[in-house]
Amino acid sequence: MIEIIRIPVLSDNYIWLVHEPASQETMVVDPAVAEPVLAEAEKRGWAITQIWNTHWHPDHTGGNAAIKQATGCHITGPEAERDRIPTLDTMVKEGDTARLGEVEAEVIDVPAHTAGHIAFHMPSENVAFVGDTLFAMGCGRLFEGTAAQMYDNMRKLEALPDSTKIYCAHEYTQSNGEYALVAEPDNLALRERMADVLTLRLRGEATVPTTIKLERATNPFMRAASVEELAARRTAKDNF
Ligand code: ZN
Ligand code: FE
Numbered sequence: 665m666i667e668i669i670r671i672p673v674l675s676d677n678y679i680w681l682v683h684e685p686a687s688q689e690t691m692v693v694d695p696a697v698a699e700p701v702l703a704e705a706e707k708r709g710w711a712i713t714q715i716w717n718t719h720w721h722p723d724h725t726g727g728n729a730a731i732k733q734a735t736g737c738h739i740t741g742p743e744a745e746r747d748r749i750p751t752l753d754t755m756v757k758e759g760d761t762a763r764l765g766e767v768e769a770e771v772i773d774v775p776a777h778t779a780g781h782i783a784f785h786m787p788s789e790n791v792a793f794v795g796d797t798l799f800a801m802g803c804g805r806l807f808e809g810t811a812a813q814m815y816d817n818m819r820k821l822e823a824l825p826d827s828t829k830i831y832c833a834h835e836y837t838q839s840n841g842e843y844a845l846v847a848e849p850d851n852l853a854l855r856e857r858m859a860d861v862l863t864l865r866l867r868g869e870a871t872v873p874t875t876i877k878l879e880r881a882t883n884p885f886m887r888a889a890s891v892e893e894l895a896a897r898r899t900a901k902d903n904f
Contacts, residue, residue, distance in 0.1 A: 666767055666789050668831065670870060671704055673697050676835045677723050678872060680793060681705060681712075687765025689713045692737075693784075693793045694833050695727030702734055716762060716769075717741030718795025719778040720748035724833060744773075744780025756782065769793075772820055776813040777804030783821070791829050791873075794821065799832045800874040801857070802840030803885035805902065811895035818886045818894070826877035837861050837871040843904045847884040847897050854882040 669681040673696050680693040681704055691714040695701050705712050712735040717725050719742060728739055728751040740762050743755035756762060758773035762784060769784040774797040781804075785792040796804035798821050803814055821830075841858045848854055857878065861871050879886050888894035 666764070666786070666791070668791070669704060669708075670872070671700050672835070672870070673700055674723060678831075678833055678835060678870070679727075680831050681710070682764060683708070683710050684765035684767050689765040691716055691764045692727075692731060693831070694718055694724035694795060695731055696723040696725075698727035698730035698734070701727060701731060711735065712737050714764060715739045715741075716784055716793065717749055717752070718783060718793065718797075718833070719781040720745040721778065721796070724795060725749055725751070742780040742782045744775070745778065758782070774817040774820065776806050776809030776811075776817055779808040781809075785824060785828070790825065790827055791831065792821070792824060793831045795833050797821070797832075798830060798879065798883070798886070799834060799840055800830075800837040800861075800871055800879070801844045801854070801883050802836055802901070803883075803898070806898060811898060812891045814885065814898070815888065815891045815894045818888070822876060822880055822886055824876050826875065826880070828876045829873040830875060830879065831873045835870060835872060837874075838865050839904075840901075841882075843901045844882060844884045846904070847900070848887070851882065857882050 667683045671679040677696045682691045690710040690712045738753050740754040741752045743757045756771045760771045762769045769786045772783045777796045783794040
């Protein structure tokens with residue numbers, strides 16, 4: 665069983681530090697920065713052996729070089745973004761697997777936020793790292809792709825088991841939920857969830873990870889019935 669530690673950095677980023685006890689490997693998902701990650705690993709006596717990147721944005725790769733320099737770790741990321749992530753050692757795409765010790769992750773292509781965005785699903789751990797593609801009650805902005813691509817991404821992710829824990833890269837839940845209530849004012853599951861989220865945020869607590877089951881019930885982008893509806897909701901959220 666892997667252990668996953670949340671490291672909050674910048675204004676709303678989450679870096680995930682993942683330890684696999686059988687092999688003693690430790691991996692970092694999307695390090696925006698290096699220092700807090702190195703400090704957390706040091707505190708736990710964990711040696712960082714890998715970094716996995718979901719996409720090229722600096723708030724997901726900014727710590728790559730310094731962590732690699734400090735630890736000699738191996739960096740895996742999206743083949744389609746190899747030119748934009750010069751620190752990559754291994755390029756992967758859908759159909760490939762990444763490995764952390766005994767644990768295997770399937771790579772899923774989820775382009776739209778960026779052109780080569782990928783997600784990592786670990787079936788044996790019931791965990792997925794989705795970067796900026798799926799958020800709690802939200803989805804990533806369409807910087808380099810289309811609503812049709814994001815619609816396809818939602819189909820791929822909702823096909824994961826309901827209990828899959830979804831580790832996204834930002835604490836956007838409250839503002840996503842405020843828009844979600846406008847998109848689906850009659851959704852009772854959404855209203856209940858927002859009450860929980862507001863309580864957590866008032867206490868300064870994190871609302872991530874989420875689950876596929878929760879997103880199927882409350883995420884207006886996963887729940888959009890067509891590409892057109894997803895596109896309209898994405899535009900409305902961008903201007904919300
Ligand atoms: Zn991003
Ligand atoms: Fe980001």
